[in-house]
Amino acid sequence: MPASILIADSSSSMRALIERAISVAGLPVSRCLQACDAGQALRLIESRSIDFLLLDTHLGGIDQEKLLEALDPRSEAVAVPFMVTSSDASSARIQRLLEAGARDYLLKPFSIPTLCARLDTALRTVHGNH
């Protein structure tokens, strides 16, 4: 079943690039929503039916930690499956996000074929678990 995706990234051009790549690659996505900061992402997750979140780690906004807490499958909050994109290659950040439930961690800069392949795999894993 096609997924509803939220692209959360502070860069409007990165959000546009990812949305276009998803469309051109024909990934199983029914609609793309966008958020430019953590607060907006959190509100969209809480108020709409989001199946999957593509999250940049340097998303601005005061609610960033709150957002990560909400995404943690161990918490009792929304627990939306998510994948991370980031230019932060530190082992501490990667470990923190994977422990928080990230399905994948894709380093920026990334090529479009790599993004699409990794996102497709993550979406199929999520779909397979439902």
Add this chain to the structure above:
Amino acid sequence: MGTTDMQQTSEIEAALERLFHHTLEVMCFTEAERLPSLPAMGDAIEASVAFGGSRTGHLQLQVEPVAARSLTAAFLGLEVGHPSLALQTADTMGELARILCGRLVTSLDSSTPVEMKPACIGIRKPEKIIGQAFRAGAGTLRITLQMS
């Protein structure tokens, strides 16, 4: 500057240059040519990122408008004359600066996460200032890295 300091500066210089080439190739399908000296910049789109973590500092990317338009078009997969480019150019240069900054800082210490925020003004004297210039997308790009 001592030998260790010079060695460290040269490692940072090499990492910055390698990451700049890699970022432009992957995100903008563009090859950049390193210039032997830092040119004076006229009108330029300027993106700056302040960073913290194991290192603190400030990375500034200055790009001539013609190069910024060309790189943004390549980044978004649009024609150079596309009307939406005017709105996306500054944001795209900011994203390139953030990618470069994040990868550079975590390549120097891969154990500590990097924090990035809009540039702020401070009085701390940076220990290192590195400048590099490139020719890409029919224009000039200049990077300045201040780090302590």
